[in-house]
Amino acid sequence: xNPISAFFVRNIIAxxxxxxxxxxxxxxxxxxxxRRTSQFTFARAIIxxxxxxxxHGLHEWIEMYQKIATLTSGYVPTEAHEVTRLAFLVGSFAMxxxxxxxxxxxxxxxxxxxxxxxxxxxxxxxxIVPAAARVTHATxxxxxxxxxxxxxxxxxxxxxxxGAWALMTQQRTFREHEMPQFGRDLIWAxxxxxxxxxxxxxxVRKTALFPSTVINSELFLQWFxxxxxxxRGVMAAVLAIFxxxxxxxxxxxxxxxxxxxxxxxxxxxxxxxxxxxRISRERQRLNAELRQTARELGLMLELSNLLARPLALQDRxxxxxxxxxxxxxxxxxxxxxxxxxxSGEIDVRAAGGYDQAQxxxxxxxxxxxxxQAEDLGxxxxxxxxxxxxxxxxxxxxxxxxxxxxxxxxQRHPSPIVVVAVPLVSRVQVIGSLVLAQSTGNQQPMTxxxxxxxxxxxQQLGLSIENARLAQDAQEREQVLADLLHQVVEAQEAERxxxxxxxxxxxxxxxxxxxxxxxxxxTQLERGTSDTAMLSSNVREIKSFSTNALGExxxxxxxxxxxxxxxxxxxxxxxxxxxxxxxxRGIAGTFVLEGAPLRLxxxxxxxxFRIAQESLTNxxxxxxxxxxxxxLRFTPGTVSLLVEDDGRGxxxxxxxxxGWGLLGMQERASLLGGQCRVDSTAxxxxxxxxxxxxxxELLEMNYDTSKPVVG
Numbered sequence: 086x087n088p089i090s091a092f093f094v095r096n097i098i099a100x101x102x103x104x105x106x107x108x109x110x111x112x113x114x115x116x117x118x119x120r121r122t123s124q125f126t127f128a129r130a131i132i133x134x135x136x137x138x139x140x141h142g143l144h145e146w147i148e149m150y151q152k153i154a155t156l157t158s159g160y161v162p163t164e165a166h167e168v169t170r171l172a173f174l175v176g177s178f179a180m181x182x183x184x185x186x187x188x189x190x191x192x193x194x195x196x197x198x199x200x201x202x203x204x205x206x207x208x209x210x211x212x213i214v215p216a217a218a219r220v221t222h223a224t225x226x227x228x229x230x231x232x233x234x235x236x237x238x239x240x241x242x243x244x245x246x247x248g249a250w251a252l253m254t255q256q257r258t259f260r261e262h263e264m265p266q267f268g269r270d271l272i273w274a275x276x277x278x279x280x281x282x283x284x285x286x287x288x289v290r291k292t293a294l295f296p297s298t299v300i301n302s303e304l305f306l307q308w309f310x311x312x313x314x315x316x317r318g319v320m321a322a323v324l325a326i327f328x329x330x331x332x333x334x335x336x337x338x339x340x341x342x343x344x345x346x347x348x349x350x351x352x353x354x355x356x357x358x359x360x361x362x363r364i365s366r367e368r369q370r371l372n373a374e375l376r377q378t379a380r381e382l383g384l385m386l387e388l389s390n391l392l393a394r395p396l397a398l399q400d401r402x403x404x405x406x407x408x409x410x411x412x413x414x415x416x417x418x419x420x421x422x423x424x425x426x427x428s429g430e431i432d433v434r435a436a437g438g439y440d441q442a443q444x445x446x447x448x449x450x451x452x453x454x455x456x457q458a459e460d461l462g463x464x465x466x467x468x469x470x471x472x473x474x475x476x477x478x479x480x481x482x483x484x485x486x487x488x489x490x491x492x493x494x495q496r497h498p499s500p501i502v503v504v505a506v507p508l509v510s511r512v513q514v515i516g517s518l519v520l521a522q523s524t525g526n527q528q529p530m531t532x533x534x535x536x537x538x539x540x541x542x543q544q545l546g547l548s549i550e551n552a553r554l555a556q557d558a559q560e561r562e563q564v565l566a567d568l569l570h571q572v573v574e575a576q577e578a579e580r581x582x583x584x585x586x587x588x589x590x591x592x593x594x595x596x597x598x599x600x601x602x603x604x605x606x607t608q609l610e611r612g613t614s615d616t617a618m619l620s621s622n623v624r625e626i627k628s629f630s631t632n633a634l635g636e637x638x639x640x641x642x643x644x645x646x647x648x649x650x651x652x653x654x655x656x657x658x659x660x661x662x663x664x665x666x667x668x669r670g671i672a673g674t675f676v677l678e679g680a681p682l683r684l685x686x687x688x689x690x691x692x693f694r695i696a697q698e699s700l701t702n703x704x705x706x707x708x709x710x711x712x713x714x715x716l717r718f719t720p721g722t723v724s725l726l727v728e729d730d731g732r733g734x735x736x737x738x739x740x741x742x743g744w745g746l747l748g749m750q751e752r753a754s755l756l757g758g759q760c761r762v763d764s765t766a767x768x769x770x771x772x773x774x775x776x777x778x779x780x781e782l783l784e785m786n787y788d789t790s791k792p793v794v795g
Contacts (some may be wrong), residue, residue: 097312098149098156104318105145106328111325112138130187131253137180138325144173145314147306167229174233175210176216178240179203181282185247188255200603210239221293230290234297237286245282247273274327281320287555317607388541392548401552402435405545409520410437413537415530417521418454422462423508423516423549431463431516438521454521458503462519465505469514471535474503483535501530506542510550518542551654595632601626646693654689655681655716658696662714669704672711679718685779691752692725692774695760698749699727699772707770722758733764749774 115135154160162170186199213235218228252275257266288305289297391404402421405665410419418438424431439455457474458467464480465472471483477499483506494501503521518538522530561683605622607614649657659675666673684692696714703712709731717724746762749772754759758776 097314098152100312100315100318101145101149101152104314104321105142105149107142107318107321107325108138108145109142110138111321111328112136112140112571114325114329130184133183133187134248134328137170137177137184140173140177140180140353141321142704144170144177147173164225164278165231167226171229171232175207175236176239177238178244179207181248182206182240182244185244185251188251189247206240206243210236211490213239223293227293230292231294234289234292234294237289241286242282245278245286249279249282252278270327270331274324274331277320277327281317281324283435285313285317285320306415323332344719380412384408384537385540385544387412387527388544392544395555396552398549398552398556399434403437405541405548406437407436409541413520413534414685415534416522417520418458420455420458420462420519420521421508421516421545422459422466422519424466424514426553429464433459434516458519458521460506461503462517465507465517465519466514469507469509471504471506471531471539473501473505473535474501475499483532494535504530504535504538506535506538508542508546508549510546515549518545585742591633591636594629594636598626598629598633602627610762649693650686653683657689657693658714658716661693661697661700662712665700665704665712670707673700674711674713676713676715676721677717678715681716682718682723682778684723684782688723688756688776688779691756692723692776693770693772695749695752696725696727701727702746703727703731703770707733715789722775722777724776725772727772728769730769733766733769734767735764 112135115131115138151160151162151166151170155162182203183199186202190198210232214228214232217231217235221227221231223231250706254273256271256275260268274608287296287300288302289300291297291301291303302313305311305316308318387408388405391408392401394401402423406419406421410417416438419436420433420439421435422431423434436455439452439458461472461474461480468482472480473483473494474480475494475497479497479499481493481497483504484496503519505517505519508516508518518541520538601622605619605626607618608622626649646657646660648660655677659677662673663676665671683689700712701713703709707729709729712729715724715726715728716728750760753774753776756776758774760772760774762770762772764770
């Protein structure tokens with residue numbers, strides 16, 4: 086034995102201490118590092134490896150104390166002591182195997198994937214130990230020694246190989262996380278674990294088991310000149326050093342996590358600042374929109390109050406336009422155009438911003454811009470859609486359904502100078518509202534401004550319709566008042582006529598009858614015997630009474646002919662035309678077309694009165710020689726025509742102001758019909774009346790055969 090070998094043999098207790106200290110220190114260091122959080126699988130396997138180091142270190146120190154006791158007091162280990170030491174050794178190898186299984190399994194695997202294989206390895210060892218003792222006929226002490234050797238063969242070497250393989254897989258993980266230096270540390274740790282687990286555990290104490298009979302610690306001392314415990318201790322120290330160095334990966338990971346957290350916090354702060362700035366900008370925008378909306382709502386409220394006032398239409402239009410020009414910043418001139426209900430012409434009804442008296446070029450420019458606004462307003466009213474005129478003369482249709490950035494008016498390079506929106510009432514375009522920039526000092530117009538104008542136009546259109554309806558109602562009321570006045574006058578005139586006829590005709594006849602009867606009474610009182618005279622007087626009185634009765638019947642017939650109620654409209658008109666010819670000396674012709682029907686009383690009365698009034702007008706004003714009355718029954722309507730060959734009149738200049746003509750139109754409108762008067766000076770007059778038949782008569786078929794003339 087060389088001096089070096091002798092030195093280590095003499096100091097084998099120090100070797101055991103160094104050997105146990107290396108593993109125990111590694112175990113403590115790993116156990117302290119296990120408190121750290123990490124995303125590496127290596128962090129989960131630290132605890133089994135730390136327990137392996139602590140248990141294996143305690144095993145070596147137990148063996149050290151046994152040797153110390155043997156050298157100092159002649160101590161001989163008991164079976165219980167050896168079994169306790171052996172339990173620490175087996176437990177350490179089991180923890181090393183658990184370390185390997187933990188590393189090679191995926192994260193969050195069930196515990197059975199780790200501990201069942203470990204339990205299986207221990208079970209195999211427990212089976213092999215008694216079997217080997219039975220084969221070698223070993224004593225109790227020899228059995229414990231064989232169990233030590235078999236634990237290294239069946240547990241230590243496989244666990245070391247598994248741990249080395251697991252460490253190699255983990256070093257690739259470090260490289261993937263850009264920590265190659267720790268991957269190199271794991272390679273050195275893997276090398277130390279392989280040397281410790283394979284070489285160090287092959288050379289065991291000498292027992293009766295093969296190959297310990299040949300390859301044992303004594304052979305290692307002969308070959309290498311140092312005890313195998315020293316080799317194991319050196320490998321344990323190397324393993325501890327590089328494992329502890331690999332633990333610095335957790336510090337780097339924590340630093341990176343901290344940097345990531347700080348960067349995330351900085352990003353979050355930056356995002357929060359940006360969000361706050363964005364919120365501030367959005368708040369400013371919303372406040373501006375809110376102020377704009379409040380101004381618009383205030384404007385709409387003012388316009389509503391203005392339009393709700395009982396003002397004339399012209400006052401409403403002027404007030405609305407002035408309020409718009411005063412309140413809106415994007416315009417300083419405007420027009421309101423309305424379509425005439427009679428002629429259909431579109432004319433300017435209100436204007437503002439163009440009335441300043443200016444001479445020279447500025448005045449010409451203002452006049453030109455007003456003409457542009459009028460033309461655009463008329464075009465808008467004709468098309469029924471909003472239009473915008475740009476400074477370059479381009480006219481585009483406003484399409485509000487598109488986004489602002491896609492709208493043609495907004496994408497056009499030239500600014501809007503005039504915008505016209507239609508005024509709609511009852512789905513009909515009645516005019517347009519035009520706002521313009523007579524000078525270039527106003528804000529540019531936007532689609533929001535045009536939307537506001539459309540809302541104003543809608544409200545204005547309703548107000549115009551209401552004003553027109555109110556005006557029509559007033560005119561209607563005035564007409565009704567005039568009609569009532571005319572009716573009262575007509576009633577009084579009719580009463581006067583009846584009174585005159587009763588006084589002039591019937592009254593005189595009755596007076597003559599009374600005088601004749603008084604004369605006969607006087608003659609009878611005197612006892613006259615002139616019967617011829619009395620007979621003559623009776624005949625004369627009889628003639629007077631007959632004439633009076635006929636005149637009274639004529640008056641009654643003029644008021645309400647019984648034939649109208651008894652035989653219907655056609656017979657009444659025929660009778661009246663014949664009577665009219667006899668009384669007035671004007672040739673009268675009655676024509677009936679279609680099969681006559683009995684109409685409701687109010688229909689027959691109205692048509693008869695229209696014919697009666699028309700014939701009265703012919704007798705009074707026409708200077709006609711002939712008149713024709715046509716009554717026509719057609720499917721759905723009944724028509725009445727009164728035509729004369731008189732002097733006529735100019736309907737365009739004279740109008741229909743007369744009570745008779747206006748009354749006929751009113752009577753026809755009461756039945757849902759219409760009465761039209763066509764007349765030309767020197768060419769006679771035609772009064773056409775058409776009335777729809779009642780609903781109960783619409784399903785009947787009419788015979789439009791040859792007309793009946795009477």
